[in-house]
Amino acid sequence: MRSYSVVALLIFALLATPAAGSDAPAAQPVVHEEVSRVWDEITRQIQNWTNRWHERFGGLTESRGERPLITWMLSHRDDLNLSAEQVRNLERLRGDFERETIRREADLRVAEMDLSSLLESDSVDLKKAEVKVREIERLRADTRFARIRTIEQGKELLSQEQREKLRNMVAGTHYSRRHDREPR
Numbered sequence: 001m002r003s004y005s006v007v008a009l010l011i012f013a014l015l016a017t018p019a020a021g022s023d024a025p026a027a028q029p030v031v032h033e034e035v036s037r038v039w040d041e042i043t044r045q046i047q048n049w050t051n052r053w054h055e056r057f058g059g060l061t062e063s064r065g066e067r068p069l070i071t072w073m074l075s076h077r078d079d080l081n082l083s084a085e086q087v088r089n090l091e092r093l094r095g096d097f098e099r100e101t102i103r104r105e106a107d108l109r110v111a112e113m114d115l116s117s118l119l120e121s122d123s124v125d126l127k128k129a130e131v132k133v134r135e136i137e138r139l140r141a142d143t144r145f146a147r148i149r150t151i152e153q154g155k156e157l158l159s160q161e162q163r164e165k166l167r168n169m170v171a172g173t174h175y176s177r178r179h180d181r182e183p184r
Contacts, residue, residue: 048112070094070154072170079169080162089157097150101143108139 070090073080077087115132118124155163 044112044116048109069151069170070097073154073158073166076169080158080165082158082162086157090154093150093154093157097146100146104139104143104146108136108143111136111139 070093073082074087074090074094082090111132115129115136118129118132155166158166
């Protein structure tokens with residue numbers, strides 16, 4: 001019985017050791033460098049997704065004048081007594097804004113990719129990087145201002161009575177409390 005154990009151990013040892021004269025295994029990249037690269041990419045993707053989410057749906061930094069008010073107005077059209085023409089115009093405003101936002105988001109993604117490419121080189125061209133960062137922030141600012149402008153155009157479509165009713169409705173709803181993060 002003991003001899004079988006010794007033979008099995010020898011066979012296992014022979015199978016576990018590489019054959020003499022065989023090539024050494026290919027060099028593997030250092031694990032922490034690969035993990036770091038992947039982690040950086042994941043972080044960048046999450047940041048891009050988060051930025052798009054906040055630009056589209058609003059976030060904690062959104063002030064009162066930047067909320068998705070037109071959609072809210074349309075969902076409360078009966079409460080506001082909106083006419084068919086007002087509904088059509090509000091839907092047109094919202095559609096135009098969404099199309100414009102999609103174009104800007106595409107431009108923003110391309111600019112982010114360009115910046116990422118610039119930053120991958122060993123020696124970053126600071127002038128080009130600055131221009132790209134400023135372009136990215138301009139696109140974000142343009143989208144933010146377009147939202148404000150669209151909301152104001154939507155409010156202009158309402159009568160004075162409807163505006164007052166809207167103000168009262170927004171002030172007394174979960175909508176207002178959910179979006180207002182600043183002290184009143």
